[in-house]
Amino acid sequence: MVAWRQCEQLVDEGLVRYIGMSNMTIPKLEAVLPLCRIKPAALEMELHPAFQQPELFDYAVSHQMLPIGFCPLGSPSRPERDRTPEDVAAMEMKEVVEIAAAHGIHPALVCLKWAVQRGQVPIPFSVKEPQYTSNLACVTEDPLTDEEKEKIRRADRHCRLVKGQVFLWPGAKSWEDLWDVNGYITKPANQAPRP
Secondary structure, three states, X not given: OHHHHHHHHHHHOOOOOOOEEEOOOHHHHHHHHHXXXXXOOEEEEEOEOOEOOHHHHHHHXXXXXXXXXXXXXXXXXXXXXXXXXXXXXXXXXXXXXXXXXXXXXXXXXXXXXXXXXXXXXXXXXXXXXXXXXXXXXXXXOOOOOHXXXXXXXXXXXXOOOOOOHHHOOOOOOOHHHHOOOOOOEOOOOOOOOEO
16 A cells, blocks of 8 residues: 555646556455545456456446456467466467458457457557557457457456466465455465455
8 A cells, every 4th residue: 555655646746647556356456445545547457358357357347447458469478487288378269260360360459359349458568560550450440249249258268377476475375376266365374364
């Protein structure tokens, strides 16, 4: 909350208009939102067709936080430390590849269309002007059909690609502790879990 108070001060001083959070879970948001004087305007989270996080997405929207999706293409160039044999690359999903073929575009562009039409702001890693213009054009032209969006929704693999092991604390058992997969905030071994 110390960092959040500093962000609130930036708003008070007129240096920024909006502040947001990232890498949160519903249990963590429920713990911190009541402490916020200025509510977050945005929530950045991993979002792609293979990891849609519908509960967290809906939670953000219901609390007037704009969902911002990092790794919207399924993070094909993520660090080795975050890779596991079970990973599913969004751009390689059969459903995404089929839709791309039907539109005559690269599967990455299907991921971006899906994200924007879903109501999130995707932030793909792009470093070249042609990538920027292609990304912008794809979300304004030839939208996905309702059937295609539903096909992608049903294809969710619940596959987190950015595990976040580098952020674990002493005593944490695995990266799953970071993401509250049991529905509560995982505490160090000497503290009880918080419901």
